[in-house]
Amino acid sequence: DAGITQSPRHKVTETGTPVTLRCHQTENHRYMYWYRQDPGHGLRLIHYSYGVKDTDKGEVSDGYSVSRSKTEDFLLTLESATSSQTSVYFCAIPRTDNYGYTFGSGTRLTVV
Amino acid sequence: AQSVTQLDSQVPVFEEAPVELRCNYSSSVSVYLFWYVQYPNQGLQLLLKYLSGSTLVESINGFEAEFNKSQTSFHLRKPSVHISDTAEYFCAVSDTGGYQKVTFGIGTKLQVIP
Numbered sequence: 285d286a287g288i289t290q291s292p293r294h295k296v297t298e299t300g301t302p303v304t305l306r307c308h309q310t311e312n313h314r315y316m317y318w319y320r321q322d323p324g325h326g327l328r329l330i331h332y333s334y335g336v337k338d339t340d341k342g343e344v345s346d347g348y349s350v351s352r353s354k355t356e357d358f359l360l361t362l363e364s365a366t367s368s369q370t371s372v373y374f375c376a377i378p379r380t381d382n383y384g385y386t387f388g389s390g391t392r393l394t395v396v
Numbered sequence: 397a398q399s400v401t402q403l404d405s406q407v408p409v410f411e412e413a414p415v416e417l418r419c420n421y422s423s424s425v426s427v428y429l430f431w432y433v434q435y436p437n438q439g440l441q442l443l444l445k446y447l448s449g450s451t452l453v454e455s456i457n458g459f460e461a462e463f464n465k466s467q468t469s470f471h472l473r474k475p476s477v478h479i480s481d482t483a484e485y486f487c488a489v490s491d492t493g494g495y496q497k498v499t500f501g502i503g504t505k506l507q508v509i510p
Contacts (some may be wrong), residue, residue: 389439
């Protein structure tokens with residue numbers, strides 16, 4: 285949807301390397317979310333942010349960190365990538381009507 | 397905390413046949429309920445939502461879902477499916493306070509067979 289973009293769309297990286305995924309929004313929303321999608325698990329919340337420099341953990345936060353230095357950008361970092369972090373990562377913001385989310389197009393990350 | 401159970405991981409159905417995708421939720425507080433659809437290699441799109449009021453909600457492409465509080469269910473139905481409905485469908489729940497965190501089910505893959 286317009287208003288939220290993720291980069292890169294695809295990335296292959298080696299085990300042990302750091303990786304940063306970017307989510308950018310133009311809707312000026314206070315809240316932003318990072319999910320990962322895996323077969324058999326659906327979408328699981330990694331971290332979320334409720335304002336600049338205000339973040340909190342989700343249900344699968346181990347091995348991930350986030351930063352939010354500007355309202356429009358929410359970064360997800362894998363400090364030392366592992367094969368178990370191979371996944372599709374989605375960023376989301378609240379919808380305009382504040383019920384439910386608008387999702388980015390996702391980042392497909394492969395850790396080899 | 398909330399949880400969502402989607403009872404079927406895959407549902408094959410012939411074109412023009414009816415379909416029901418099942419969803420049950422658990423929550424100790426009032427909830428909003430959602431169905432999202434994900435077409436191949438795309439992000440999730442909101443299909444329909446239940447917030448309050450009428451327990452039957454409809455989407456623009458012929459899907460409907462009914463909120464049943466006593467059975468804690470929010471099943472998705474369509475009376476006649478098309479090939480273009482082939483996708484993965486996610487049921488989701490959130491609490492009703494502030495900017496809600498949404499909890500998703502594991503998804504149901506709907507495969508429409510010509």
